[in-house]
Amino acid sequence: MLPQCGLSTQGRAVSVCALLGVLLYAAVVQAACGCFGCLSGAPCALRTGPPEDDTLIDFGGRDAELGGGIAAFRILNRWGRTASHGATTPGSPVTLTWGFAPDGTTLPSEPQDDGTTRNDPSDLISFLDNQVGNPASDPLIGDLTDRSWFPIVKRAYDRWSELSGITFEYEPNDDGVPISGSTSSTRWGVRGVRADMRLSGHFIDGQSGSNTLAYNWFPSGGDMVIDTSNTSFYSNSFADNRRLRNVLMHELGHGLGFRHLESDNSSQLMEPFISVAFDGPQIDDILAAHRNYGDVHEKNGGNNAFATAKHAGDFADGDTWAIGTDGATNVVLETMTDFISIDDDSDVDYFRFTVDQPSLVDISLQQVGRTYNEGPQNGEQSPLDTSMLSELQIALQELTGGIGVLTHATGASESPTTRAIRQIELEPGKDYYVRVTGTQNNVQLYRLDLAVTAVPEPTTLAVLGLAPLACLSRRRAA
Ligand SMILES: [Ca+2]
Ligand SMILES: [Ca+2]
Ligand SMILES: [Ca+2]
Ligand SMILES: [Ca+2]
Ligand SMILES: [Zn+2]
Ligand SMILES: [Zn+2]
Known part of the structure; x- marks a missing residue:
């Protein structure tokens, strides 16, 4: 009888049906909340989870370029020109390439607590081979796309792509120029030469106490440095390597122009501390991506x-x-x-x-x-x-x-x-x-x-x- 009630425009029948709608909605929310608890292995409370949740992901992106900024959702700036096209306006879709800097690439020096600095070259690929992939069965030479860890990394980029006007494409080439931030002329991606957003990694600050997992430059640097000394964190394969994927997706958020926010009654990907209680971008993160690059239907x-x-x-x-x-x-x-x-x-x-x-x-x-x-x-x-x-x-x-x-x-x-x-x-x-x-x-x-x-x-x-x-x-x- 519900469809017939729906045709009526007045009277008690409609209000009863409307109340049913509210109850159904509440049931859906409850179910989602229950799943949330199951996934985190914790009660349905925010900001709880394994000890890794105390680990700072980063300090909010590196080397903010001066820019107008968009006063909503902690947006600092956005990609204009990329390896694939010229400048676009806010809310317009972008195509961004991503790829790996080869091991041995020069990275920035990292200040240590004892006043010294470390300046290790990138070792991200061997790190992924040994800590995330299956070194016994992976072909450890040749095309990176054949490695068992490649789909795990790619999934982080694809997730942002399916949620927003961003299209990520893998760039297999990288000329190995140093990764040096958002002012060098080599920060730009060039098709067939290097990606817009390059992945690298080395020792940042170790893995004890509250420590950094990775950092990423805002546009138009966009490159990422992962702390390859956080071996126990990144080698954890819980929920399809959610620790690694959530860090990648968070850092990509900086690379797309988003700063940190904090929320004491919700969980969002762009909060500064890692959480594995959810998977990837949450509502505030999706709003930021749409504001900057439009929704997925703005593409093509x-x-x-x-x-x-x-x-x-x-x-x-x-x-x-x-x-x-x-x-x-x-x-x-x-x-x-x-x-x-x-x-x-x-x-x-x-x-x-x-x-x-x-x-x-x-x-x-x-x-x-x-x-x-x-x-x-x-x-x-x-x-x-x-x-x-x-x-x-x-x-x-x-x-x-x-x-x-x-x-x-x-x-x-x-x-x-x-x-x-x-x-x-x-x-x-x-x-x-x-x-x-x-x-x-x-x-x-x-x-x-x-x-x-x-x-x-x-x-x-x-x-x-x-x-x-x-x-x-x-x-x-x-
Ligand atoms: Ca770059
Ligand atoms: Ca660290
Ligand atoms: Ca739209
Ligand atoms: Ca539209
Ligand atoms: Zn009815
Ligand atoms: Zn961050």
Whole structure:
């Protein structure tokens, strides 16, 4: 009976169904929270976990370039020019290459607690061979992509790629020039010569007490130095080598332009201390990536115009469709990929669909996100409501003769975070477009739902008119 209740627009039946929705949502949150506890082997509490959680990942990236910065999500700067293209604007996708500096590459000197410095050349590849891979069975010469550890490392880059407008590509070549920060002319990647973001490693500060695991230069340096003396940490294969992968993904975050944040009531990847209670970028991290490089749908020509609208579907009676279904999650699991946003006040997201017969469409747009405390490292934290970062708008449009726009309807506000267009009659043989835009110059995750029903025949209408009454009477009887 739920679908019939959904068609009713007033009365108790709807409010009962709405309450059911809330209960279902709560159940989902509980389930995610339970998984979170299982994964960390700890109760459902934040900031708990194995002793390694005391290990500082780094001091927040190295050698910040002077730059405007974007006042949200601790974004320092972003990649403009890369090995693959010229400068792009905030919110635009980028292609970045990554690769390995050969062992023996000169790295920066590392100050030690006793006042001395160490200046070891890179030994990352032999470190990965011996501590992460299977030295007994791996071919320890030749192409690095054949090593058993290669997919573990690659997975860190691929995860950022599938969550945002960033496209990471492996660059197999490296000319071995010293890794020296974000001012040298060799910081730039060059196709066929070296990657935009090079991986290296050597002794930084050992592995006892609170110590550094790795560091990474902000754009446009982007290179990483891993502490290869942290052998017990990195050789731990728990959860598909999550320690190594979370450090890589955290450092990549600096390499994408993100500084540390701290949150005393949520867990985010860009916090300064390592946690293995979650896997990869969390909501604040995803928001930062979208703000800087757009969501995944901005790639390959994007969705800012009718011509490149994302095809939602060709709908028949009873069809429903949704996008952005993971945005409301409490903990981002590695299996989740469905995050979409408006990344500023110029981003436009278009979706195209058709109907196969005269139909009624319901479109609802929900700003998704939760509230958590956040602030700069060692700074004051305050609550951030990520469902209210920008007020989003929707419109249902139609192209007439490929030029003009016929706007059928704009969204009506149903709650502070929801806009909807309901019961609009559409015809077959036309392309319809849903347009999503943002009012504020900020990033906002959203979920968009479409539901299509055939225009009821007169006889069907009569039956539907009675349905809510039948539903109510049954409920009273129960
Ligand atoms: Ca570089
Ligand atoms: Ca260390
Ligand atoms: Ca977008
Ligand atoms: Ca867009
Ligand atoms: Zn019902
Ligand atoms: Zn860091």
